[in-house]
Amino acid sequence: MKNFKKLNRTISGLRLTFTGAIPQIFAFLLIGAMTGCRNEYYSIDDFSKIAKYDTHVHFEGTNTGLAEQAKEDGFCMIAISVDLGTQPDIYKQFQFGLQQEKEFPSQVKNITSFDLLEWNAPDWDKKVIEHLQQDFDAGALGLKIWKCIGMTYRDSNDQLIMIDNPRFDAIMDFVVSKNKVVIGHLGEPRNCWLPIDSMTVISDQNYFKEHPQYHMYLHPEFPSYEEQIAARDRFLERNPELTFIGAHLGSLEWSTDELAKTLDKFPNMAVDMAERICHWQHQSLTDREKVRNFIIKYQDRLIYGTDLYEGQETKTDEVKAHAHDIWIRDWQYFVTDDEMTAPQVKGKFRGLKLPREVIVKIYNENARKWFKII
Numbered sequence: 023m024k025n026f027k028k029l030n031r032t033i034s035g036l037r038l039t040f041t042g043a044i045p046q047i048f049a050f051l052l053i054g055a056m057t058g059c060r061n062e063y064y065s066i067d068d069f070s071k072i073a074k075y076d077t078h079v080h081f082e083g084t085n086t087g088l089a090e091q092a093k094e095d096g097f098c099m100i101a102i103s104v105d106l107g108t109q110p111d112i113y114k115q116f117q118f119g120l121q122q123e124k125e126f127p128s129q130v131k132n133i134t135s136f137d138l139l140e141w142n143a144p145d146w147d148k149k150v151i152e153h154l155q156q157d158f159d160a161g162a163l164g165l166k167i168w169k170c171i172g173m174t175y176r177d178s179n180d181q182l183i184m185i186d187n188p189r190f191d192a193i194m195d196f197v198v199s200k201n202k203v204v205i206g207h208l209g210e211p212r213n214c215w216l217p218i219d220s221m222t223v224i225s226d227q228n229y230f231k232e233h234p235q236y237h238m239y240l241h242p243e244f245p246s247y248e249e250q251i252a253a254r255d256r257f258l259e260r261n262p263e264l265t266f267i268g269a270h271l272g273s274l275e276w277s278t279d280e281l282a283k284t285l286d287k288f289p290n291m292a293v294d295m296a297e298r299i300c301h302w303q304h305q306s307l308t309d310r311e312k313v314r315n316f317i318i319k320y321q322d323r324l325i326y327g328t329d330l331y332e333g334q335e336t337k338t339d340e341v342k343a344h345a346h347d348i349w350i351r352d353w354q355y356f357v358t359d360d361e362m363t364a365p366q367v368k369g370k371f372r373g374l375k376l377p378r379e380v381i382v383k384i385y386n387e388n389a390r391k392w393f394k395i396i
C-alpha cells in the first residue's frame with residue numbers, strides 16, 4: 023500500500039492516521055463506520071474525508087500546486103505523458119512526473135508514452151519496447167496513446183497511421199506481458215466534426231476555436247468520427263487481452279447508449295471521465311435519470327479523472343484554486359441532487375446523487391483495479 027500512506031483526516035473530532043499497513047479498502051470501511059454507514063449517500067462535507075483518485079492529469083514542469091491541493095483534498099493523481107509534438111516532450115514530461123512522485127509519493131503516480139518519429143526505421147517497435155521497459159522499471163503504471171495516432175503521424179506513403187496498424191502488435195503484446203495498462207485518447211469528441219455553433223458544450227467550442235488544426239469539421243480530408251472509433255474498436259479486437267482505459271469517456275461522451283454498447287463488447291475496457299463530465303451534465307439537462315442509470319449500471323467500468331494541468335509557467339495559487347473548484351464541483355454533481363451550473367454547460371442541471379458504493383468505485387476502487395495499483 024504505497025498510496026495515502028499518511029492520510030490525516032479529522033472526522034467527527036477524531037484524528038485518523040492511515041498508515042501503509044492499512045489497506046485502502048479498510049480505510050473506506052473505517053470512514054464509513056465513522057461517518058455512519060446508515061447513510062446511503064455522501065454529502066458535500068464528506069469531500070475531503072474520502073481517499074480519491076484523479077486518474078488523468080498532466081505535468082509539464084516542477085511546480086507542485088496540483089500535488090499540494092491533492093494532498094489537501096484527499097486525491098492521488100495519475101500523471102500522463104502525452105505526445106503533443108511540442109516541448110516539453112514525452113520524455114521530459116515523464117521525468118517531471120517522476121520528480122513529483124518522489125516529492126509526493128501519496129499524491130502522484132505516472133503513465134509513460136512513446137512517439138512515432140522513427141516509425142519508418144525497421145527497429146522502431148523494438149526501440150519503443152526498450153523505452154517502455156525503462157519507464158515501467160521507473161514505476162510507470164502503463165502507457166498513453168494519443169490522438170496524434172490517427173490525426174497527425176503519417177507513414178512513408180503519406181498515409182495517416184491508424185491505431186489498428188499491425189506494427190503496434192508487438193508493443194501491445196509487451197504491455198500485456200508486463201501486466202500494464204494502455205490509456206487511449208483516440209479520435210475526439212463527436213463535436214469535433216461539427217461546426218462550432220452546433221457543438222453541445224462550451225468547453226469544446228473554446229478548445230476547437232483555439233486549436234483549428236484539430237477541428238475536423240474544417241478538415242474533411244481526414245478520417246471521420248466513425249472511422250476513428252472503428253479503428254479503435256479493431257485495435258481492441260486485435261488485442262483482447264489488453265487492459266484498455268478509454269480516455270475522455272472513450273470518445274463516446276455524446277451518448278450513454280453508444281458507450282454502453284462498446285463497454286459490453288470489450289470486457290477489458292474501462293473509461294476515464296477526464297474533461298467529459300460536462301457532457302453527462304449536458305445530457306442531464308434533458309434526461310438526468312438516463313445518465314444516472316447508466317453510471318449505476320456501469321459502476322465498475324467508470325473512473326474519475328479531470329485532465330487538470332500544471333506547467334512551468336502556471337501560477338501555483340491559480341492552479342490550486344482551479345483544481346479545488348473542479349474537484350468540488352464534480353463531487354457535488356455526483357453526490358448531491360443540487361441544482362447546479364458549470365462553466366462548460368449551457369443551462370441548469372441537477373446533481374446525480376449516486377449511491378455511496380458507486381461513488382467509492384468511481385473515485386477509488388476502479389482506479390486501483392484498472393490501473394493495477396497494488
Ligand SMILES: [Zn+2]
Pocket residue numbers: 078080102104296329
Ligand atoms: Zn489529457
